[in-house]
Amino acid sequence: MADTDASRESGLLAPNAGPALRRRNRYQIRLQIIGMAAIGFALLMLVILVGSLIASGYKAFTQTHLTLDVFIDPAEIQVERLPRGGFDDVIETALLKKFPTVEGRAETRALTDILSNGAQFQLRDRIVENPSLIGQTIRVTVPVSDRFDQLNKGLVDRSTPEELRQVKDQAIAWFDQLKQSGAISKPLNWALLTNADSRFPELAGLKGALVGSFWALLVCFVISFPLGIGAAIYLEEFAPRNRFSDLIEVNINNLAAVPSVVFGLLALAVFLGWFGLPRSAPLVGGMTLALMTMPTIIIATRAALKSVPPSIRQAALGVGASKHQVVFGHVLPLAMPGILTGTIIGLAQALGETAPLLLIGMNAFITSAPGSPLDSATALPTQIFIWADSPERGFVSRTSAAILVLLTFLIAMNALAIYLRSKFERKW
Amino acid sequence: MSFIPVFVLILLWLALQGPVITAIVMNSLPDGALEGLDSGARQLIQAEISSIAAGNIFGTPEPWKMEAARQLVRLHDISVWALLAITLGLSGALVLFSRRRVSAEFRARHGVERIVSGLMIFCAVVAIFVTLGIIGSLLFETLKFFEKVPFTKFLFGINWEPQIPIREGQVAAAGAFGWVPVILGTMVITVVALVLAVPVGLMSAIYLNEFAPKWFRATAKPLLEILAGVPTVVYGFFAILVVAPVIRDFGQSLGLDVSPNTALAAGGVMGVMLIPFISSFADDALSAVPQALREGALGLGATRAEMMTTVLFPAAIPGIVGGVLLAVSRAIGETMIVVMAAGLMAKMTINPLESVTTVTVQIVTLLIGDTSFDNPKTLAAFALGMMLFIVTLVINVFALRIVRKYREAYD
Incomplete structure (x- = not known):
């Protein structure tokens, strides 16, 4: 407004220009506000997305545990019969001892429901490791079942009418009593990272998915990195400008935009159908992801090669190097930081890719981590998909937690790429 | 060696x-x-x-x-x-x-260099093999599918009920493999996504390109890129965890009957995913307009907003259209968001409050847990995949051509 006034005073503007100019300026301000609102909306969505995931996911990073003094009854558990034995009876007896008033099958059942299904196996593993504990009373800390974990984390509304609640009043009273006696603790949930998948939310972990994703990414890298660099060097440095090279170029650009689910169909028909490779294997997943990552790597590598100044090439050629020696001895090493950055970003994309892995069966329910790329496995994103589909309430927060783990990996990979770029980037 | x-x-x-x-x-x-x-x-x-x-x-x-x-x-x-x-x-x-x-x-080096050249050509040709592999495998299974279900029934049929077990000889009569409702559902969700993403993406690009202070552009752009880097399975979970319940509650408070997996939730979340995509394409297109046009407009006395809407934006339209087309092909091919948040039943409806299904949802649900290649149910997924591939390929080629042609015009 200030310069309108100034212009008017100096007589540069027509006397009736004021209202029109004000209108035009208002239009500019309106456009800016709409633009800011648009960005604000997009950023707000980002905040809501991350915020809601953290809000529902952070609770899965702890797990409610129950500490019990268990008498390892030699009548139930004998050294000769290990690893078999009545571990469930032993641990349930310990819990029942805390509540002498509980009687009858139904009540006992309701009380022992507090214990996780995995509690007896944790006890078993401990005894198998150290059989001399038989006959002694030992203190064990075991996870409680999902319902009581939810209760302890305040996710069960105690004011709901009892018949609509999964946890009954009696059970809540028992649980509160245990809590008052200090038997309930809520340590960090390492099982989320060290356990494989399970049908019981309190036991389910991401180990299988992490290992599966690792194998798949390794295979993906081993295949797509050399192929991508080879293709990029050929196209950028050696290929004659003819129809054939054009065809390859158009092809690569289009491959980068083919929907990912189509790559899944290709893998299903070719890798599983014709080659007969095993279903659900990270090897096949990695091969599929490699096909999708290759265009990204090719495009990044070509950009990196292009940014190496011609003077380097000319200098090397000038002292008598062959074309190959120029490329592999000088241009490629100088372009490496850019290539690595592009590769890491491509691998980060591959890590989050889900649809093609679903089609080759990497959404199977598998309770152990894969030992090799040929074993059945899940990957992080498919594990998220499985958990998101599971009806148990405990899986909601676990899905969010798994997503947070996945996002952490993606952020770490991208941060590494940015670091590499800033550290090794050269201005010529 | x-x-x-x-x-x-x-x-x-x-x-x-x-x-x-x-x-x-x-x-x-x-x-x-x-x-x-x-x-x-x-x-x-x-x-x-x-x-x-x-x-x-x-x-x-x-x-x-x-x-x-x-x-x-x-x-x-x-x-x-x-x-x-x-x-x-x-x-x-x-x-x-x-x-x-x-x-x-x-002369060892000559031999080695010949081998290395051969290896590099092989690497480059792999890309072609992949494309051929895609086309070959899709075509092969699709042809087998059309042996069982007539092509016209597939293309024009308005019933999609692949889950119903079909006895020999009943396939054609039942007409359960008509892809029209499936592609219609895909279009409903795509339109919802674009209605959200195009205005928001364009307006943010306009603001970032012309009006934003430098520091704001330097922070907002990478933040938008984060939105583009979030895996789609995360968006899918976001849709069922947050967006769908909000839309349902809001609809119920207005007295509307909103289905639990409404197209609005899936499409809306997909729109959020596409915002940075469209915004960065539009930003590039606006930046590619030569400086002379900006200066000419400002020199004639236009405000910056007028320069933007009357000169820059029209000049950038071809590039922006190319970007929007690529976004359309993304939306059509997007899988995880719709698998998690959209419906399974194919319906002939364009009401975004209802639950619709999409091509990609059908491909995934038809193929999960079933790999025998001889029943029409599995083969139908490949036929849908073929259609998806053709549609997205045509859009992509068209869009890339527009983008490239337009860039050359100013260089």
């Missing part, structure tokens, strides 16, 4: 010995052992035999299984010894061969 062939041989041998030995063992099973069993049961038997061979015997398996397991172990031993012998022999031969070749006149 001479050890490369040996190394390749070892890798191939190790990769192939498992399947080959298994095939030999399975073929040598007594007659009738596998008769009438489907592939799942065969795999079970195979797994049982290999676990016996590894020494884990549960109960008392039939004698033929024990025999097969013994044969498996024997073949395995033979294979390992044969590999050792052949590797040593081949290495020796190659070393001798190299020794004979080495002389003052031998």
Whole structure:
């Protein structure tokens, strides 16, 4: 407004220009506000997305545990019969001892429901490791079942009418009593990272998915990195400008935009159908992801090669190097930081890719981590998909937690790429 | 260098010995052992035999299984010894061969460079093989599908009910494989996504390109890029965790009947995913408009907003249209958001409050947990995949051409 006034005073503007100019300026301000609102909306969505995931996911990073003094009854558990034995009876007896008033099958059942299904196996593993504990009373800390974990984390509304609640009043009273006696603790949930998948939310972990994703990414890298660099060097440095090279170029650009689910169909028909490779294997997943990552790597590598100044090439050629020696001895090493950055970003994309892995069966329910790329496995994103589909309430927060783990990996990979770029980037 | 062939041989041998030995063992099973069993049961038997061979015997398996397991172990031993012998022999031969070749006149570098050039050409051609592989495998299965279901029934049928078991000869009569409702649902969700993403993306690009202070642009752009880097399975979970309940509650408060997996939730979340995509394309297109046009407009007395809407934006339209088209092809091919948040039933409706299904949802649901390639249900997924591939390919080629042609016009 200030310069309108100034212009008017100096007589540069027509006397009736004021209202029109004000209108035009208002239009500019309106456009800016709409633009800011648009960005604000997009950023707000980002905040809501991350915020809601953290809000529902952070609770899965702890797990409610129950500490019990268990008498390892030699009548139930004998050294000769290990690893078999009545571990469930032993641990349930310990819990029942805390509540002498509980009687009858139904009540006992309701009380022992507090214990996780995995509690007896944790006890078993401990005894198998150290059989001399038989006959002694030992203190064990075991996870409680999902319902009581939810209760302890305040996710069960105690004011709901009892018949609509999964946890009954009696059970809540028992649980509160245990809590008052200090038997309930809520340590960090390492099982989320060290356990494989399970049908019981309190036991389910991401180990299988992490290992599966690792194998798949390794295979993906081993295949797509050399192929991508080879293709990029050929196209950028050696290929004659003819129809054939054009065809390859158009092809690569289009491959980068083919929907990912189509790559899944290709893998299903070719890798599983014709080659007969095993279903659900990270090897096949990695091969599929490699096909999708290759265009990204090719495009990044070509950009990196292009940014190496011609003077380097000319200098090397000038002292008598062959074309190959120029490329592999000088241009490629100088372009490496850019290539690595592009590769890491491509691998980060591959890590989050889900649809093609679903089609080759990497959404199977598998309770152990894969030992090799040929074993059945899940990957992080498919594990998220499985958990998101599971009806148990405990899986909601676990899905969010798994997503947070996945996002952490993606952020770490991208941060590494940015670091590499800033550290090794050269201005010529 | 001479050890490369040996190394390749070892890798191939190790990769192939498992399947080959298994095939030999399975073929040598007594007659009738596998008769009438489907592939799942065969795999079970195979797994049982290999676990016996590894020494884990549960109960008392039939004698033929024990025999097969013994044969498996024997073949395995033979294979390992044969590999050792052949590797040593081949290495020796190659070393001798190299020794004979080495002389003052031998130009090793030329040979190596020829091999390396060949390898690089091979790498470049792999991209073509992948495309051919996609087209070939889709075409192959799609043709098998059209042997069972007539092409016209697929293209014009308005009923999509693949889950219903279909007896021989009933397929065509039932007309359960008409893709019209599926593609209609895809379009509903795509339109919802674009209605959100195009205005928001364009306005943010306009603001970032022309009006934003430098520091704001430097922070907002990477933040928008984060939105583009979030895996789609995360968006899918976001849609069912947050967006769908909000939309349902809001709809109910207005007295509307909103389905639990409404197209609005899936489309809206997909729109959020596409915002940075459209915004960065529009930003590039606006930046590509030559400086002279900006300066000309400002010099004639236009405000910056007028320059933007009357000069820059129209000049950038072709690039922006190209970006929007690419976004359309993204939206059509997007899988995880719709698999998690959209419906499974195909309906002939364009009401975004109802639950619709999409091409990608059908592909995934038809193929999860079923890999036999002989029933129309599985093959239908490939037919849909073929359609998806063609549609997105046409849009992509068209969009890339627009973008490229427009760039050349100003250079």
